[in-house]
Amino acid sequence: MLPAPFEYHAPHTTEETLELLDQLGDEGKVLAGGQSLIPLLKLRFASPAHLVDINKITDLDFLEERDGTLRIGPLFRHKSAERSSLLASRYHVMADAAPQIADPIIRNRGTIAGSVVHADPSGDWGTVLLALDADLVLRSKSGSRTVKARDFFSGPFSTTIEPTEILSEIRIPAAKPQSGGAYLKLERKVGDFATVAVAVHLQMDDGKVRSAGIGLTAVGPQNLKAERAEAALKGARLDDATIKEAAALAAEAAEPKEDHRGSVEYKRNVVRVFTERGLKRAYERARGGG
Amino acid sequence: MAVETPLKGNIGESIKRKEDDRFIRGRGNYLDDIVLPGMLHMAIHRSPFAHARIKSINTDAAQAVPGVVAVVTGALLAQHKLAWMPTLSGDTQAVLATDKVRFQGQEVACVIATDPYVARDAAMLVEVDYEVLPAVVTPQQALQPDAPLIRDEKEGQTSNHIYHWEAGDKAKTDEAFAKADRVVKLDTFYPRCHPSPLETCGIVADVNSATGHATLYMTSQAPHAHRTLFAIVAGLPEQNIRIISPDIGGGFGNKVPIYPGYVVATAASLLIGKPVKWVEDRSENLISTGFARDFHMSGEMALRNDGRILGLRVKLLSDNGAFYADAQPTKFKAGLFHIVTGSYDVAAAHVEADGAYTNKAPGGVAYRCSFRVTEASYLIERLVESAALEMNLDPADIRLKNFIQPEQFPYMSATGFEYDSGNYPKAMQLALDKLGYKELRKEQAEKRKKGELMGIGVASFTEVVGAGPGKHYDIAGLRMFDSAELRVHPTGKAILKLGVKSQGQGHETTFAQIVTEELGIPAADIEVQEGDTDNTPYGLGTYASRSTPVGGAATAMVSRKLRDKAKKIAAHLLEASEADIEFDHGKFFVRGSPSKSKTIQDVAFAAYTNLPDGMEAGLEGVTYYDPPNMTYPFGTYLVVVDIDRGTGQVKVRRMVAVDDCGVRINPMVVEGQLHGGLTEGFGIAFMQLITFDEEGNCLGSNFTDYLLPTSWETPKFEMGETVTPSPHHPIGAKGVGESATVGSPAAFVNAVIDAVGHLGIRNIDMPVTSDKVWAALSEKGAAE
């Protein structure tokens, strides 16, 4: 790999990192797992003057459930998500998604936070966080702020994060009993980005949907939240007609573009089919099955 | 450290590969591992446009970067008459563009610098002023009367048409069609794909300005032929050129051509007086080096009502890119595509081929393929599938009905190939039994009632490999013989030097085993050397599955030559007459008294210490082997797929592969070759495509867009074998490196068509991606 020249920094604490980012402004770029940033450097699509590697900071790799919230640290990697028994038992949509991200080598290094900040419309984690209605904590030298996942993405590869900020924590409401989820992804081969993927999260309450989260991958300028489909499910019983209606609304929410992976019609159809299948699987799991 | 093995390495023994030790331990020596004192690095500035006139090139900014030694343009090369070079198909190709660029990624200027980063930085600063011209991206478009002329620099070239070529008997074929009950047609496109070896192409050129000696380390599948071509192109005396092909990380045909980068690096080393290294990156490899296929084919089959094939008519339009640079024997314009009658006894056939220039990368290499047999095999196997569907015949039955029968060999085909040996029904029956074909057909019928889509694909391919009889097959005039030199040392250890060149095929093991079989020296005691033109006998190289048929035959013959001499020495040692000496796996003994014997090691020692009077010392020899015919490996591949009607995804449930490559030297190596080829066939069938937009931008320029299958999605292969020896090969072996890539794509596609044929779907062109399957289902109202 032959990138353009850059200067490399490897701070040992978050404070040091924030100080550096504050000084560097637009010139600085955080390096986490490097699985998106390094390819960009290689292809010279990006040539930041400074890289700030956060991998030497020891307290950023965490996943914990505390005070009704699931908290994810900036260096929590895809492979850890894949192997987490906590996620496997109660956060199905995350457990489903993790092993479908890239390939094992990339999962060993790539982070959830890095994926979210990279904001690839074909990336999977943003969609999952939209379905789970996550909050993102953004921290800079001058303080921190919290934004909803749905307010974070602003277009292809763009978000509301400032160059002086890091994503310091992802917060997800802790999973309650009678909840279930699923992530369905269509890829051309293992290690491929999604042609289409759908994230579903359901909170049931005595046979009725208390809340539903549906996220869509690779069918718009950013990861999408199918809010009308979510609303249609709220308070409903999950019979075939309801599922079909929600799936149709999710398909309508998709804004796919034609490319060598398929036509607009095709991708929209896969959204519909996956939403149906995803809702059925999530419902099973919410009832303790699957 | 050699691998300890209880086996000696006779033919038929699966000893471990001798070369794997160093590869597994990371101790191979690939091109990019080579570092020479004072070595400079080269980077290429490439055209962003598919078709544009160069108005001017400004290299000032690039030249000004600290560390830049030189910037080479086409104008500079033109002063040395090196701006253009000949191709392997008798055309010319630009080394660095002077007048126009003719494909995206074409080489325009080269920067030579003290380190690779600087070279790359500076290459991006070369400024070229282009006048963009309309791009021609399909051969159909290229042949329109008003199409832009791509090769306007060629004298007498007034259109984009390259060649017209015919094979077979037109009149006889027309007659067969006139008599036919049915005619089945199929138009299909074998898309452009790329060999994509994991190691890209490169060179370290080291020209000594005092002596004029050029040592060229090159990723070359054919170092000797390349030396001769270099001598001709660069005008260097051939004795001053030494090409060393180090360990190669995969070739698949991609490392057969001579690329502009090789030529410029060599010229730069000559002019600057320092070694120059050039190694392309992945995108450069995908967009500019030898692609494969890109054949638009249309076939018509004449049949009797009972399914017997009477005749075959094929039209081919090939997309050759901007320069006609196909790597193929000179007498053939579309390689061996006319082997298109495949495994079937077809009385009359006629093939018409035309080639066209387009604004796409040149190359047309035989990607894991013997000169276009892949496209031919695909077409006939797809056509037979269409015939079975339209005539409501079982795809296995129609093949059994039309196979060339075992007693018909040697068989002369309607287009002039003499098939050496085969037993097609036997291989097919074994495959059907292994799969449980009848049961699966029942399951399919049940599933179909429930609206579920399941298919069973059949393909029975025949290959033609091992070019070739030198009379008919030559590369740039060089006859396609090959060579082996064997030196047995006094201690009974040996060095075998070959004119072919492994790129991962396991030559160091397989060819040692041939010597083991013929002379009895354990394979562990035989060092196999290839790739250094100063140190190996002349040969045409490794591609088109020719190493075992030609180089392997040479190895057997030179071993026999040495054995004859060894016999004389043994007679001398045993004080017997030569006529009474018998040989059995490394032991010479007097007929009737096997206890009185001498080993090959005893004899080797005597060859240097205790010779009969008048005999020359030593136990060494060299053989140049010109095969009397090609070899014709064959097999039957069966594939079972299930299709998701909601997404169009095709899941390969099973794959059975029965191959017959004659005698198997190292069965494990053969199986490894087949696994690799089947995997590539799977990739080609389902995911690979180098495609272009209307402006000629290449859309398959990296591994995110051009997909290589991994072990995760590749199906499990259930292997089987039959053995029909080649009657003319010294040990009965046929080539096997490519059978699986040739035969398997049709099996995969046929399986998909078998699943959806009842809906009226007759064809889905490769790659058979889920969106195409879904679109086809949707059109018939059968999608979820």
Ligand SMILES: Cc1cc2nc3c(=O)[nH]c(=O)nc-3n(C[C@H](O)[C@H](O)[C@H](O)COP(=O)(O)OP(=O)(O)OC[C@H]3O[C@@H](n4cnc5c(N)ncnc54)[C@H](O)[C@@H]3O)c2cc1C
């Ligand atoms: C071949 C391949 C296949 C892939 N397939 C998939 C796939 O199927 N699905 C998928 O979702 N992804 C896929 N990816 C992308 C992968 O998931 C990346 O790991 C991820 O997108 C980025 O995470 P990272 O830690 O590697 O971030 P980096 O590459 O280090 O950084 C990415 C961006 O985020 C910024 N950044 C990182 N961490 C922070 C932080 N804490 N605060 C602020 N900014 C930060 C960086 O500055 C940079 O701009 C693939 C990547 C490759 C190379």
